[in-house]
Amino acid sequence: MAKHLLGREVAAALEADVSRRCAALREQGTEPKLVLVRCGEREDDIAYEKSILRQAARSSVETEVRQLPEDSSPEEMKKLLRELSGDEKLHGCLIFRPLPEGLGPDRREICNALAPEKDVDGCTAASAAAVYTGEGAGFPPCTAQACLEMLDFYGVDCRGKRAAVIGRSLVVGKPLAMLLTARDATVTLCHSRTEDLGDICRQADIIICAAGKPGLVTGEMVRPGQTVLDVSMNYLPELKNADGSLGGFVGDAVFREVEKTVEAISPVPGGLGRVTSAVLMKHVVAAAERSLE
Amino acid sequence: MAKHLLGREVAAALEADVSRRCAALREQGTEPKLVLVRCGEREDDIAYEKSILRQAARSSVETEVRQLPEDSSPEEMKKLLRELSGDEKLHGCLIFRPLPEGLGPDRREICNALAPEKDVDGCTAASAAAVYTGEGAGFPPCTAQACLEMLDFYGVDCRGKRAAVIGRSLVVGKPLAMLLTARDATVTLCHSRTEDLGDICRQADIIICAAGKPGLVTGEMVRPGQTVLDVSMNYLPELKNADGSLGGFVGDAVFREVEKTVEAISPVPGGLGRVTSAVLMKHVVAAAERSLE
DSSP, X not given: OOEEOOHHHHHHHHHHHHHHHHHHHXXXXXXXXXXXXXXXXXXXXXXXXXXXHHHHHHTTOEEEEEEEOTTOOHHHHHHHHHHHHHOTTOOEEEEOSSOOGGGOTTHHHHGGGSOGGGOTTOOSHHHHHHHHHSOSSOOOOHHHHHHHHHHHHTTOOOTTOEEEEEOOOTTTHHHHHHHHHHTTOEEXXXXXXXXXXXXXXXXXXXXXXXXXXXXXXXXXXXXXXXXXXXXXXXXXXXXXXXXXXXXXXXXXXXXXXXXXXXXXXXXXXXXXXXXXXXXXXXXXXXXXXXXHO | OOEEOOHHHHHHXXXXXXXXXXHHHHHTTOOOEEEEEEESOOHHHHHHHHHHHHHXXXXXXXXXXXXXXXXXXXXXXXXXXXXXXXXXXXXXXXEOSSOOGGGOTTHHHHGGGSOGGGOTTOOSHHHHHHHHHSOSSOOOOHHHHHHHHHHHHTTOOOTTOEEEEEOOOTTTHHHHXXXXXXXXXXXXXXXXXXXXXXXXXXXXXXXXXXXXXXXXXXXXXXXXXXXXXXXXXXXXXXXXXXXXXXXEEEOSBOHHHXXXXXXXXXXXSSSHHHHHHHHHHHHHHHHHHXXXX
């Protein structure tokens, strides 16, 4: 049976590191601070906001929530982001996305008004360029970085290894392909048009599931010795829980099948979700440290 | 024996298209114009400049060369690039790279002073972000785009195919991995730390050689049915030419071995080099067209 890669273990190590660095910053008179920008009142955003605020409290990072009405104009959003970019007391900024559709077809572009040095969740074009080129200011998206943190924590070396990254989103798949390549892994970036996913998965040493498709990676597609990170959180209303209640989250891998064969696997829930919010705090502290350089 | 994918055929088709579009622009009162920015007098740069000027004449694109002394400061370079960015009569700008080392460790960053809409060889961070994210202004590096043009010209469909891209440079390997992924190929990005290059190559439908290592891809690493594009231009002083003279260019693939097995291969020389400069003109015309929108 596979070793379970537990998010709480990775997050605890990150939190200890972040708290230590926060204390050192405070001794130098700098209070690390994260601002959350929320446009509208989407339920998902509010739930995520609450979990970030809890995480920030655990990591002793200060926070502030800036809320704009859902019918804000692109110019109002950009004005706020420029104001936050110029505020020396703020070190990191997270924008809840997707932005409301009312902001128009170019709503992704609005985020570029944020200074890349404060873009702790890697949503600006400058951060994207930094991840892709390996140069420049900005941060990778927290979810992609969370995968690296988990590999590091459990001592999985990437160099010279084969990695199958399933999913080509800008939040996980693509940045992770770049980050793993920078660590000398040989990455195959798979997606919905990939024809021989089973073969590609079996050849890989590391499999990253980030397609958002429950049941995608089955027991037949894996072999002994592999590490599987499952980033996806797919909600299944018909899922039967241990207490008889219905509804819950699963990843892309069929956990009970895959864990029989592979060396290590991150569960869903209990895996990368918890690490992602800890990474956000690590990025805020790193941004605060860089602001002093 | 493999079909030879000839750069001159692809380039001729591109040139015909560019000339037609140039004529249409001229009828609207716009003269497509490319400016070349050269810092110093490097022999390689001057040779490349000459070949670009010949290509521009064939494609009826106007050109201008702006030369700066080798000991220019970063600020002087940036000032020139900002000036060119603001000049409405110029549509595209190519900067000869690498810039002189005297410009300091951040010399890549200097190019970011160029407006991405005029960055016809994809050297700015904004162009990199556009290639990576699939959104925003800017162009891919001409060499990467040249590979797509060659595949298109010879009717090689990428969708659902496996591609092995060998080399992770920002000029070819990485952007091509992104461009092929956007066309629904499943790409494995290989590099100097890749351990089973032969296996990866044999599984691919399309192999892109862009490592700059002569002899890297041998006859044993290929199979029937494949398309091989060899982007590298490796100069071998000991190479014996047909006329008995010494010195010449080879790609990364061992041509006489690989062509025996695969379906199609681009020769070196005679392959992608010629297409690259034709693509540059296509980008200039596209930039001129967009400037009217």
